[in-house]
Every structure is written in C-alpha cells, then in structure tokens.
Amino acid sequence: MNPILRWFHQLGSPPYFYAFATRWMPWTGGIALVLAMIGMYWGLYAAPADYLQGDSFRIIYIHVPSAWMSMLIYVLMAINGAIALIWRIKLSEIVFLSCAPIGAMFTAITLVTGMLWGKPTWGTYWEWDARLTSELALLFLYFGVIGLASAYDDVRQGARAAAVLALVGVVNIPIIHFSVQWWNTLHQGDTVRLIGKSSIHPSMLWPLLIMATAAKLYFLFALLLRARGLLLEHERGKHWVRSQVLGVSD
Amino acid sequence: MSSFRPYIGLLRRDVRLAVRRRADLLMPLAFAVLVVLLFSVALGGSANKLAPVAAPVIWVTVLLSSFLSLEGMFRPDADDGTLDQWLCGSTSMIGLMFAKAAAHWLLYGVGLTLATPLLAMLLKLPADQLPVLLLALAIGTLGATQIGLIAAALTARLRRSGILLAIIVMPLFLPLLIFGSGAVDAVRLGDSPRSALMLLAAQTLMLLTLAPLAAAAGLKIGSDSPP
Numbered sequence: 001m002n003p004i005l006r007w008f009h010q011l012g013s014p015p016y017f018y019a020f021a022t023r024w025m026p027w028t029g030g031i032a033l034v035l036a037m038i039g040m041y042w043g044l045y046a047a048p049a050d051y052l053q054g055d056s057f058r059i060i061y062i063h064v065p066s067a068w069m070s071m072l073i074y075v076l077m078a079i080n081g082a083i084a085l086i087w088r089i090k091l092s093e094i095v096f097l098s099c100a101p102i103g104a105m106f107t108a109i110t111l112v113t114g115m116l117w118g119k120p121t122w123g124t125y126w127e128w129d130a131r132l133t134s135e136l137a138l139l140f141l142y143f144g145v146i147g148l149a150s151a152y153d154d155v156r157q158g159a160r161a162a163a164v165l166a167l168v169g170v171v172n173i174p175i176i177h178f179s180v181q182w183w184n185t186l187h188q189g190d191t192v193r194l195i196g197k198s199s200i201h202p203s204m205l206w207p208l209l210i211m212a213t214a215a216k217l218y219f220l221f222a223l224l225l226r227a228r229g230l231l232l233e234h235e236r237g238k239h240w241v242r243s244q245v246l247g248v249s250d
Numbered sequence: 251m252s253s254f255r256p257y258i259g260l261l262r263r264d265v266r267l268a269v270r271r272r273a274d275l276l277m278p279l280a281f282a283v284l285v286v287l288l289f290s291v292a293l294g295g296s297a298n299k300l301a302p303v304a305a306p307v308i309w310v311t312v313l314l315s316s317f318l319s320l321e322g323m324f325r326p327d328a329d330d331g332t333l334d335q336w337l338c339g340s341t342s343m344i345g346l347m348f349a350k351a352a353a354h355w356l357l358y359g360v361g362l363t364l365a366t367p368l369l370a371m372l373l374k375l376p377a378d379q380l381p382v383l384l385l386a387l388a389i390g391t392l393g394a395t396q397i398g399l400i401a402a403a404l405t406a407r408l409r410r411s412g413i414l415l416a417i418i419v420m421p422l423f424l425p426l427l428i429f430g431s432g433a434v435d436a437v438r439l440g441d442s443p444r445s446a447l448m449l450l451a452a453q454t455l456m457l458l459t460l461a462p463l464a465a466a467a468g469l470k471i472g473s474d475s476p477p
Contacts, residue, residue, distance in 0.1 A: 038307055133424070137421040137424050138421075140420060141419060141421050143417055144417045144421065147417055148404060148418060151405070151408050151411065151414055157471050157472060160402045161405075161472075164404055164467050164471070165400075165404055165467050168400060169421065
C-alpha cells in the first residue's frame with residue numbers, strides 16, 4: 001500500500017495516534033515557540049514602521065495569522081466532520097471536537113486584535129461591514145458546534161450532529177474570504193497573495209509568514225494535546241489505555 | 251401521484267394537529283406583536299423614530315418568532331416514536347423533511363407574513379415599502395423554515411434545546427436577513443429591490459433543495475441506525 005495512505009490509516013487507530021501525538025507534541029510546541037519568538041522580535045521591533053500607521057500596524061503580526069487560522073481550522077474541522085459522518089471514523093470525530101475550541105479562540109483573538117487595531121486607525125472599535133460581520137458569524141458557528149456536540153450524552157452522536165452543523169456553516173468561509181471583494185468594506189482588501197506578487201513589502205511580509213507558520217504549529221500542538229485528552233477520556237475502558245498509558249498490567 | 255401520499259399525509263397531519271392546538275399556532279404571532287410593542291415603547295412611539303427602523307424591526311421580529319415554533323417541530327415525533335418509524339420505514343426521509351418544512355412554513359411563515367400589515371401599521375412603516383417587505387418575507391420565511399428544519403433535526407432528541415437552537419440558527423439566518431432587509435432598504439432609497447430579492451430567492455432555492463438532506467442526516471444521528 002502507498003506509504004502515505006498507510007500512515008493515514010494507521011493514524012485512525014487510537015493507540016497509534018496517541019503514541020504519534022505524544023511524540024510530536026514537544027516538537028510542534030517547541031518549534032512554534034521558537035518561531036513565535038523570532039516572529040515577534042522581527043515584527044514588533046525590527047520591521048520598519050508603517051508610513052501611515054506608524055507602530056500601531058504591528059498588531060498585524062497577531063491579527064492576520066489568527067484570522068488565517070480561524071478560517072483554516074474551520075475548514076479542517078469541516079473535513080474531519082465529513083469523514084466522521086461518512087465513514088464514522090472515531091479519531092476523525094475526536095479531531096473534529098478538538099479543533100472547535102482552538103478555532104473559536106483564534107476567531108476571538110482575531111476579533112479583539114482587530115478591534116484594538118481599528119480604534120487608532122479607523123477611529124472606531126467596530127463597524128458592521130461584511131468582513132467583520134462574517135467573522136463574528138464564524139465565532140457563533142464555532143459556539144454552535146461546541147454547544148451542540150456537548151449537548152448530546154453520547155459523545156459520538158454529538159460529534160456527528162455537530163459535524164452536520166459545521167458542514168452547513170462552511171459556506172461562511174468563502175463569504176469571509178471574498179467579503180472584501182464582493183462588498184464595499186471598511187476592512188482593507190487582500191494584500192497577501194498565495195500566487196503572484198503581494199502588495200506588502202518583503203520586510204513586513206517575512207515576519208508575517210513566520211508568525212503564520214508559528215500559529216499553524218501551535219494549532220497542531222494544541223490539537224494533539226486536546227485529542228490526546230479526549231482519546232483518554234473516551235477510551236479509558238480499553239486495554240491499550242490501561243496497559244500503555246496507566247501501566248496497569250493484567 | 252400516489253407515491254406522494256405519505257408526504258401529503260404528513261403535511262396534512264401536521265397542519266391538522268397545529269390547528270387543533272390553536273394556542274401553539276397563535277403564540278408566535280402574539281410574540282411578534284409583543285416584540286413590536288417593546289420596540290415601539292423603547293423608541294418613544296413617534297413616527298419619525300419608528301418609520302426608519304420599521305422594516306428591519308419586522309424582519310428581526312419574524313425571525314425571532316420563528317424560534318418559538320422550532321422546538322416543537324420534531325419533539326413530539328421523537329417522544330412518541332414516530333421518528334423511529336420514519337427511520338425504519340421505506341418512505342424517503344428527505345421527502346418527509348420536505349413535507350415537515352412545508353407544514354411549518356404554511357403554519358408559521360405564511361402566518362407571520364400575513365400578520366405583517368398589522369405589525370407595519372404599529373411600527374408606522376412607510377406604505378411604499380410594504381409590498382416589497384411582504385414579498386421578501388414570504389421568500390425569506392421559506393428559507394428560514396429550512397434553516398430551522400436543520401437545527402430542529404439536529405436537536406430533536408435533546409432534552410432542553412431552546413437557547414442552543416438560537417445559537418445554531420442565528421448565524422445561518424444572517425444572509426437571509428441581509429438581503430431581505432436590504433431589499434426593503436433599496437425601496438427606501440428609491441433603488442430597485444430586484445438584485446436583493448434575487449439573491450434572497452437564490453438562497454431560499456438552495457436551502458429548499460439542500461436543507462431536507464441535512465435535516466434527514468441530522469435525524470438519523472440520534473437513532474442507532476447507520477446513515
């Protein structure tokens with residue numbers, strides 16, 4: 001079998017995933033921390049000040065990576081939700097449940113840092129333009145997913161019900177992304193492009209990309225941490241938990 | 251047409267049951283008038299304060315009132331085992347969801363839309379906005395019923411789902427509200443409401459086709475049958 005496919009299937013096994021998560025947590029967390037320190041130093045200190053906004057633009061190094069993560073995590077959550085609904089893979093349900101609080105947190109950070117950035121630059125903490133409104137809707141979609149999943153007594157049914165909700169809400173992600181093109185918004189348009197030239201200067205772009213990478217690695221760290229915890233909680237009766245983790249021999 | 255009989259049967263059953271429990275049928279209307287009352291009192295009651303916000307307040311009122319009817323959409327069926335019969339049976343779940351949504355819209359969506367002239371009078375809505383408001387509400391409540399169908403299906407077997415229903419439904423109502431209210435706003439500005447109404451209708455069409463699917467999937471989750 002294709003090694004990548006095999007690795008993917010192996011990850012679906014709870015004891016294998018547990019060992020995988022235990023192994024990779026320190027690395028993802030450690031590298032995320034190092035990259036964050038580099039990115040923060042570069043972004044908050046070494047990068048040049050903006051000609052219009054001065055030093056207040058530096059919050060971009062937290063705001064934009066958080067915004068990217070809030071959308072990326074939702075998409076990953078929705079993909080895992082779809083896998084959980086179609087194939088009923090238990091680990092997909094656990095990854096789905098683990099993604100939700102992390103994504104909600106990044107969305108909240110995006111909104112709060114955006115508000116703090118808006119006050120000195122736009123003169124207002126909040127405007128009901130398309131980008132801000134759809135990001136706030138994203139926060140409530142996350143709340144709905146978390147609330148619905150926790151309302152069920154059976155965690156597997158709860159995860160699948162929340163997965164249906166997450167898939168219904170995934171339509172919000174392109175709305176958020178294209179909101180600055182489709183509507184006249186106060187929030188600025190796209191400056192960083194995946195393909196082609198970005199309109200942001202490289203001296204400001206590099207710390208942004210470093211912080212974005214740090215955010216992704218932090219997300220992986222947090223995901224593995226939560227997934228490990230959920231796995232132990234829901235598999236606690238299983239033999240592998242008792243023998244490998246708790247060291248109880250029988 | 252004989253193959254439609256189970257679905258028409260469900261539609262007729264729901265309508266008949268609701269009409270017999272007239273209190274449940276009229277509660278969303280009473281709630282709508284109460285909300286309008288609260289807004290009118292808070293705004294001071296004068297026409298120059300009420301008229302600019304009349305249409306948006308009516309939209310919000312209609313959407314909030316639709317919550318009241320959502321909890322009872324599947325709860326009785328879940329409690330007495332009808333849901334399990336549907337899941338075991340050979341009738342199409344999607345068709346049953348469609349019938350359920352149709353009944354709900356006829357009872358509550360159309361009802362609230364018909365009550366709108368009363369609400370418009372209370373809120374001193376400018377007369378030229380009323381026709382577009384009615385059209386937008388008729389289309390929008392059809393879409394809102396579908397969204398409510400999904401949320402009710404996902405929470406059908408939960409014990410107390412009131413505020414959770416609201417949290418699930420509100421972000422999904424936003425696109426309907428933006429264009430529904432936007433259509434009336436266009437009339438206020440003297441523009442054509444056509445583009446807003448088209449986008450509203452597009453959303454409702456998409457919901458009409460996809461929501462019964464999601465609702466059927468949601469109902470299957472609570473049971474122990476494979477999807």
